[in-house]
Amino acid sequence: MKIGIDAIAMDTPDFYVDLVTLAKVRGDDPDKYTIGIGQDEQAVPPSSQDIVTMGANAASQLVTPAIRASIGMVLVGTESGVDASKSAALFIHQLLDLPEWVRAVELKEACYGGTAALMMARDYVAGHPDKSVLVIAADIARYGLATAGEVTQGAGAVAMIVKAEPRLITIEPDSVYRSTSINDFWRPIYQDTAIAQGKYSTEQYLAFFQAVWDRYQEENKLTADNFAGMTFHLPYTKMGKKALDLALPKAEPQTVKRLKERFDASTRYCRRIGNIYTGSLYLGLLSLLDHDATLQAGDRIGLFSYGSGAVAEFFSGILQPGFSDQLQSAVHARQLDERQQLTVPAYEALFSDKVPYDPEDYRPDPAYFRGQFVLTGVVGQERLYEKRPAHASNATQQLD
Structure with missing residues (x-):
């Protein structure tokens, strides 16, 4: 039985900052951001958007009546949880009005949490072939204004339907994974900005890739030449390029060309x-x-997942007949193109206006409400979400 991703969709905030503009304000050479790091724009979430709203917005594109009836689990992988106890999956379950006879769980292991959810979903479907699983990977990356990590911030969610006989891509049973406790990156529970040992974390990312890639080749008798493309966890695009380079020394020239070109295609949304x-x-x-x-x-696609702390996994998927019919390329292009560019002062104000880590009530600014699902406030230490009419927008003025 084939098991894999049947459908996939994304969501990201409707605001962004241009990194060339930001570089100039910060007194940096723009090439440092666009070439050295490999980033062009950065999504900026208002306080009314979090992993719940982005995850629900992404998932709502996929949950058809048939899928709704077949869902057995809702899994959310994140390191931006909105509560230390209650799962973000339960908030999303409510916003999407899903059946109550499902499991709803949040998983955490840094940037690896989405892959943990995907693999748990695959195992569940193997035992329940008539069921599907809604997997959501959603996060908001924050390091602080004018910090070394500022250019690698971002926000968004990817939702996937995992089921038997998928129409998009299988998840092959060829995973190789590795876990070792290290301190390259972490976020204490009392703050929303991460602590990163940048150089050390990069070294560990590459070392973990080399280790799982070598073992993967040995166990599965496959090399880079067997792959049509490889995708990577991308904290920034240059990180993935460094990992790809480690897989290419023994590859045929046509393989090197193919994998580099397709790597570039895989980084466009991240950029x-x-x-x-x-x-x-x-x-x-x-x-x-x-x-x-x-x-x-x-075509076989390789996937490398890395979560600081650290857990890494390399596995592959096989594209299925008619897979392109399941894509929503035009929808994604339109979403990105219709976002509103912020001035740097507006970006800094939006970044600083956040749900506080204290018991006081908080209300997001309705001028920034976007999309079908929004966080309308925290009242009595309870997060309040609202489902709004599709494509609703409260503000038309230019925000600067």
Whole structure:
């Protein structure tokens, strides 16, 4: 029985900051951001948008009546949880009005959480072939204004339907994974900005990739030449390129050319959205599928997932006949193109206006409400979400 991703969709905030503009304000050479890091634009979430609203917005594109009736689990991988106890999956379950006879769970292991959810979903479907699983990987990456990590911030969600006989891509039973406790990146529960040992984290990302890639080749008798494309966890696009380079020394020249070209296709969404932690790998997969029309059914795609702390996994998927019919490339392009560019002062104000880590009531600014689902406030320490009419927008003025 084939098991894999039947449908996939993304969501990201309707506001962004241009990184060339930001570089100039910060006194940096724009090439440092656009070439050295490999980022062009960065999604900026207002306080009314969080992993729940983005996850629900992404998932709402996929939950048809048939899928709704077949869902057995809702899994959310994130490291931006809105509560230390209650699962974001339960908030999303309510917003989507899903059946009550399902499991709803949140999973955490840094940027690996989305892959953990995907693999749990695959195992569940193997035992329940008539069921489907809604998997959501959603995050908001925050490091702070004018910090070393500022250019690698971002926000977004990727939703996937996992089921038997998928129409998009199978998840092959060839995973190799590795876990080792290290301190390269973490976020204490009392703050919403991460602490990163940047150079060390990069070194560990590459070392973990080399280790699982070597073991994957040995166990599965496959090499880079067997892959039509490879996708990576992308905290920023240059990180994935460094990992890809480690897989290419023994590859045939045509393989090197193919994998580099398709890697570039896989980074286009990341370059415009930024880092979305648990969803970054799947945003890369979606970008590859949306931007490379030469892919064919039967092509093998490699996927490398990395979560600081650290857990890494390399596995592959096989594109299915008619897979391109399941894509929503035009929808994604329109969403990105219709976003509103913020001035740097507006970006800084939006970044600083956040739901506080204290018991006081808080109300987001309705001028920034966007999309079908919004956080309308925190009252009595309870988060309040609202489902609004599709494509609703409260503000038409230019925000600057």
